[in-house]
Amino acid sequence: MHTNPTSLREPNSKSAQEPASSRPAAGSVTKRLGNELMGLMMSGSPGISAFPKTDANLFDWVGTIEGVAGTVYDNLKYKISIHFPSNYPFVAPVIRFETPCYHPNVDLHGNICLDILKDKWSAVYSVTTILLSLQSLLGEPNNDSPLNTEAADLWNNQEEFKEQVLRHYQPIATDD
Amino acid sequence: MDLALALAATGADDVSDPSDFPESFGILRTLDRTLRCPICKDLFNAPVLLGTCGHSFCSLCIREALKEGEKKECSACRVPTQESSIKKNIVLEESVEAYKTARSTVLALANDTASRKRRREDSTNGADLTPRPKRVKRESSGQDVDLGDERLEESEDSEVEIIENSKAPVDCPICDQKVPATRINAHLDEGCPHESVPEDKGKGKAQWAILLGGPGGKKGAKGGRRGSGRERDRSSSPPPRPLAKVSYHTLSNKQVRGLLQDQCLSESGDRKQWEQRHAQWITVYNANLDSSKPKSVDQLRRDLERWERLKARDEKEKEARVSRVDAKGYEKSQDEHFAKLIAQARASAKGNPNTIRQGASSEKPIEISSDLEMEPESGEAAQATVHIAL
Ligand SMILES: [Zn+2]
Ligand SMILES: [Zn+2]
Ligand SMILES: [Zn+2]
Numbered sequence: 001m002h003t004n005p006t007s008l009r010e011p012n013s014k015s016a017q018e019p020a021s022s023r024p025a026a027g028s029v030t031k032r033l034g035n036e037l038m039g040l041m042m043s044g045s046p047g048i049s050a051f052p053k054t055d056a057n058l059f060d061w062v063g064t065i066e067g068v069a070g071t072v073y074d075n076l077k078y079k080i081s082i083h084f085p086s087n088y089p090f091v092a093p094v095i096r097f098e099t100p101c102y103h104p105n106v107d108l109h110g111n112i113c114l115d116i117l118k119d120k121w122s123a124v125y126s127v128t129t130i131l132l133s134l135q136s137l138l139g140e141p142n143n144d145s146p147l148n149t150e151a152a153d154l155w156n157n158q159e160e161f162k163e164q165v166l167r168h169y170q171p172i173a174t175d176d
Numbered sequence: 177m178d179l180a181l182a183l184a185a186t187g188a189d190d191v192s193d194p195s196d197f198p199e200s201f202g203i204l205r206t207l208d209r210t211l212r213c214p215i216c217k218d219l220f221n222a223p224v225l226l227g228t229c230g231h232s233f234c235s236l237c238i239r240e241a242l243k244e245g246e247k248k249e250c251s252a253c254r255v256p257t258q259e260s261s262i263k264k265n266i267v268l269e270e271s272v273e274a275y276k277t278a279r280s281t282v283l284a285l286a287n288d289t290a291s292r293k294r295r296r297e298d299s300t301n302g303a304d305l306t307p308r309p310k311r312v313k314r315e316s317s318g319q320d321v322d323l324g325d326e327r328l329e330e331s332e333d334s335e336v337e338i339i340e341n342s343k344a345p346v347d348c349p350i351c352d353q354k355v356p357a358t359r360i361n362a363h364l365d366e367g368c369p370h371e372s373v374p375e376d377k378g379k380g381k382a383q384w385a386i387l388l389g390g391p392g393g394k395k396g397a398k399g400g401r402r403g404s405g406r407e408r409d410r411s412s413s414p415p416p417r418p419l420a421k422v423s424y425h426t427l428s429n430k431q432v433r434g435l436l437q438d439q440c441l442s443e444s445g446d447r448k449q450w451e452q453r454h455a456q457w458i459t460v461y462n463a464n465l466d467s468s469k470p471k472s473v474d475q476l477r478r479d480l481e482r483w484e485r486l487k488a489r490d491e492k493e494k495e496a497r498v499s500r501v502d503a504k505g506y507e508k509s510q511d512e513h514f515a516k517l518i519a520q521a522r523a524s525a526k527g528n529p530n531t532i533r534q535g536a537s538s539e540k541p542i543e544i545s546s547d548l549e550m551e552p553e554s555g556e557a558a559q560a561t562v563h564i565a566l
Contacts, residue, residue, distance in 0.1 A: 121245075
């Protein structure tokens with residue numbers, strides 16, 4: 001599906017005529033990610049966060065989502081991974097739950113079924129949009145297109161559902 | 177706490193954000209936000225209007241969205257559209273260009289005022305404070321204060337105050353000289369001549385007058401800045417035509433190479449790369465036509481090369497991830513200011529329990545199968561991907 005980059009001209013060779021000061025072309029994914037990080041930090045939306053995993057790789061972020069009070073996910077904090085393609089934001093990022101999440105629209109590997117990450121993606125969406133959508137998906141699953149059919153069937157029995165949620169849940173390791 | 181200010185201080189200021197403005201200047205944040213493209217979140221660059229729904233984007237942003245997206249629709253409202261509905265948004269471009277020129281001035285004034293306000297509230301009886309009987313004191317409550325209302329109450333008072341307190345002239349956004357605010361438009365129009373800052377006691381008033389549309393601002397508002405119309409006068413030669421889209425699948429290899437040759441583009445790589453290169457060229461070329469300050473075709477070719485390098489790097493990176501090679505060697509080079517940004521954000525995030533700290537990355541590496549690496553081509557394919565993963 002992806003082209004093999006080895007047949008490309010040496011991608012790292014700096015062409016001599018390129019002015020050192022020139023910035024990436026407008027719409028550069030780097031700049032957009034910088035804007036998003038700033039927006040996320042400044043918005044201070046409760047219960048969500050995301051950050052580049054390492055300084056060296058801007059395209060892989062780690063985030064957290066906290067369950068909303070009044071849902072079975074209340075007080076639970078989930079870790080997610082976010083990978084941005086080079087043609088982001090024109091193509092959606094790839095998002096997975098890293099903390100095991102028992103949910104009708106999340107499979108056992110953490111893959112998520114959410115329309116805005118698939119065919120309903122739009123370039124105007126941002127990490128903030130996605131995290132808020134995931135947060136509300138926790139409390140309001142779409143049981144019509146489940147990835148975890150067992151969870152979807154159990155949803156109407158909230159007490160038993162919560163038991164399953166807690167059985168699968170693993171708190172995010174607090175290292176150091 | 178204030179990431180934006182910290183960033184500005186480190187010089188990593190080409191990432192700008194509405195939150196650069198102090199919290200107490202909510203209306204300036206709003207103004208800043210409305211002049212940003214909803215796709216790239218940056219100030220509009222060669223803005224265009226979609227005739228089908230009325231939403232505006234940078235020309236390049238919406239063209240990329242229409243090229244990369246599964247459906248031809250407005251990114252903001254999903255109303256179906258197509259390239260032919262893209263029209264230059266001239267008034268918006270003029271507004272944004274004027275705003276870009278004014279932004280650093282406005283920002284400096286806002287920060288200046290905010291910090292002076294803080295200082296005055298901190299020290300009840302500072303030596304440099306002349307009593308202001310009519311002054312309405314405001315608590316810096318941390319929430320956005322509607323300056324619109326405040327201005328009605330206080331505008332006169334604010335002006336008076338600045339006349340006496342502000343010693344700071346305006347930094348020219350082009351040449352960084354200190355320029356009297358009253359001269360900034362003329363200075364820019366004259367192409368940044370040397371300026372000697374006069375001891376103008378009234379300059380603070382003029383600064384605010386510019387912002388509030390008072391007498392000092394008339395000249396700018398009338399379009400003094402638009403004197404750059406000189407450069408825009410392209411009536412002598414007919415405007416270049418946009419390049420037409422191509423259905424590559426009907427063409428032979430030789431014909432596709434011919435298309436590249438016509439545009440003086442590289443013929444390296446395989447057929448797929450030729451097509452991607454040519455399609456991207458059409459996108460950036462046509463977007464450039466929507467700018468009133470178009471880049472040279474040579475510059476566009478360099479941008480295209482850069483685009484290909486980034487793409488190649490991303491794909492290399494993907495391969496590295498799939499084979500789970502440590503991404504340590506990942507190129508840092510062009511992202512240095514971003515690293516700085518991250519450092520700043522990390523520092524400011526300390527103590528925020530919602531934020532993952534760097535330590536979190538030392539956990540087990542995230543494994544992603546090659547299936548997941550692919551971007552969903554359609555809803556169906558995406559579903560399939562999800563089910564067969566790992
Ligand atoms: Zn844009
Ligand atoms: Zn629209
Ligand atoms: Zn200047």
